[in-house]
Amino acid sequence: MTFTSSFHYQALPMRVSFEVGAVTKVGEELDRLGLSRALVLCTPEQNHLADLVMDHLGDRGAGIFDQARMHVPVETADRARDRARELGADSCVVIGGGSSIGLGKAIALEHGLPIIAIPTTYAGSEMTPIWGLTRDGRKQTGRDAKVLPQSVIYDPQLTATLPAEISAASGLNAVAHAVEALYAPDASPIISLMAEEGVRAFAESLAAVVADGNDLDARSKALYGAWLCGACLGATTMSLHHKLCHVLGGSLDLPHAQTHAIVLPYVLAYNESHAPAARAALQRALGTDGDPSTALWDLEQQLQIPHSLEELGVRETQLPAVIDEVLSNPYSNPTPVTEDGLRHLLGQALRGDRPTRR
Missing domain, CATH: 1.20.1090.10 (Dehydroquinate synthase-like - alpha domain)
Known part of the structure; x- marks a missing residue:
């Protein structure tokens, strides 16, 4: 690319915290955003990490939904959305990889709940306004600013057990x-x-x-x-x-x-x-x-x-x-x-x- 090239660059509005042990400050991130009742999302295999997040959220934690799946089947997204509504959640804290973060985006897409993402893999979904849902074996994707996490917590220690x-x-x-x-x-x-x-x-x-x-x-x-x-x-x-x-x-x-x-x-x-x-x-x-x-x-x-x-x-x-x-x-x-x-x-x-x- 030369300096005579034309281009546009749109910076994405989010806060990034990068630190070993940063997960312990997840409650502070909710406070900073003015949120108080978070539904924690994860896959069944990462329930122990959801429990860790709940410990650090204290009374800010509304509950856990641990059924995230690859490619975000619409059926799973519907159950998670219903759970968020039942618990009166005002936000989602998502811990895991692309499957969990994708599920948080599905909730944000319909209910507008802000997301705090804690990635434990290198998928990168937490940095994007891209959502995906799979219906009848076909994956549909789209872009919407409201699915972009408002805060991302990168804690290298959480990736240490990744096989x-x-x-x-x-x-x-x-x-x-x-x-x-x-x-x-x-x-x-x-x-x-x-x-x-x-x-x-x-x-x-x-x-x-x-x-x-x-x-x-x-x-x-x-x-x-x-x-x-x-x-x-x-x-x-x-x-x-x-x-x-x-x-x-x-x-x-x-x-x-x-x-x-x-x-x-x-x-x-x-x-x-x-x-x-x-x-x-x-x-x-x-x-x-x-x-x-x-x-x-x-x-x-x-x-x-x-x-x-x-x-x-x-x-x-x-x-x-x-x-x-x-x-x-x-x-x-x-x-x-x-x-x-x-x-x-x-x-x-x-x-x-x-x-x-x-």
Whole structure:
């Protein structure tokens, strides 16, 4: 990007608190916002973290809803909204990853309840006004300012127990936000700087996080990267990678972060020759003179994640329907999206091949 380029940048209005032990101050965040009765949201597996939040909320805690699920099924969202109404909640404190934060957004979308988000993964949803709901196997997404959390608490200590595979997949999911922000049609110099720094933070921390989950320096750098990458997701338009993963996840009920991690190198290989500025930024961030897609694929081979869609249970016979749905709605992408191109991309992702351009 040159100084003669035109761009627009809209800063997102939220407060960020980043500190080891920051979860203990969640009650102070409610007080600062003038809120007094929070419903705590989480997945069933993270009920113990919801209990921790309730302890720190004291009499500000209205109760816990612990049924958050991937891709936010509308049925789950309806039950959570009903629970918030029954308890007279004036806000939601969400602890967990994209599933929990997405559920909080579903409540905010209908009832306008403000959100305080405490991420325990690197998904980045807490930094965006993007919501998603899945109905009858189809995931619908949209943007609305009222689903943007008003306060985000980043506590690296809460990520220390995140298993190695989930840490790696969640980190790569975050990297995908930054990658697509670098070639987004509404990119800006600020977002491009954040995207490059976010990818660099993960490139320098993910292997250490996987090797020792209690390494708080590495955990802090990864969570810092998640913040930057999430901000990129919230400020720009995503392209082929996110469209493809939403279709795969929504129609085949695949795990969100793992799907993003597997697909990312292949979409990058599809796009990088048509996005030279993004390619150069990713080369710097990943420390390579070659193709960023290959460098990213090489990094992923060192991490404890599934490396092919086949490992997630996807069958080749399911891919034509995915391709048809992706092609049915046009969207911005640096490389024209074609049926042949998608067939090559998804075939490689299905098998876990080293990524190549068609």
